[in-house]
Amino acid sequence: MPSERPDTGTPLPVAVLISGSGSNLQALIDAQQAGELAADIRVVVSNRADAYGLTRARQAGIETQVLSHRGFPNRADYDAALADLLGDFDPGLVVLAGFMRILTPEFVAGFHGRMFNIHPSLLPKHPGLHTHQRALEAGDTEHGATVHFVTEELDGGPAVIQARVPVLPGDDADRLAARVLAQEHRIYPLAVRWFASGRLRLDDTGHVVLDDKPLSAPVRLDELI
Secondary structure (H helix, E strand, O other): OOOOOOOOOOOEEEEEEEOOOOHHHHHHHHHHHOOOOOEEEEEEEEOOOOOHHHHHHHHOOOEEEEOOHHHOOOHHHHHHHHHHHHHOOOOOEEEEOOOOOOOOHHHHHHOOOOEEEEEOOOOOOOOOOOHHHHHHHOOOOEEEEEEEEOOOOOOOOOEEEEEEEEOOOOOOHHHHHHHHHHHHHHHHHHHHHHHHOOOEEEOOOOOEEEOOEEOOOOEEHHHHO
């Protein structure tokens, strides 16, 4: 595979799924507007009509869609409708940016190798919720965030890049979360840029490949600086 995605003159179409404020979405919008992504965010979809991320998208001139999960009898029916909605935009990459839904295996399989999530911990540590408080309770000396490909295993897909922050004396969950979030805003656009330019992929064996080299561990942001 070439180190850069072939220049077709058309940026990679991207769909972003959100449930809340959309600060990571904003980081992607900022990178797109700065010309740092060979990508085009075609649609932002939320399961909540009151998600502030929808306002961020509209302010940037990006189409928005609301698909509430409340109108569906089960998770499978919702995910089927979500897949149909996304299909109308033909995304080359689906980006989960605070989408607070557990996705069905069928949905995940439909976007295998082209769906990212960002998780506020140094996976495999602390999958799931309340990661900052759990890091404090565990006595961790460092914490951070991970961008990973999405698989059927919750927060268990192959990791692409991590950013680390120290756990400081006197930290509470809010202070720690704020420092982690600032790093999320750095690594998510970077991972999307790598994927959109063809530098990053998931191979047939489920391994992350960057610049034609399989990663034995996720890239560390501090080692890129």
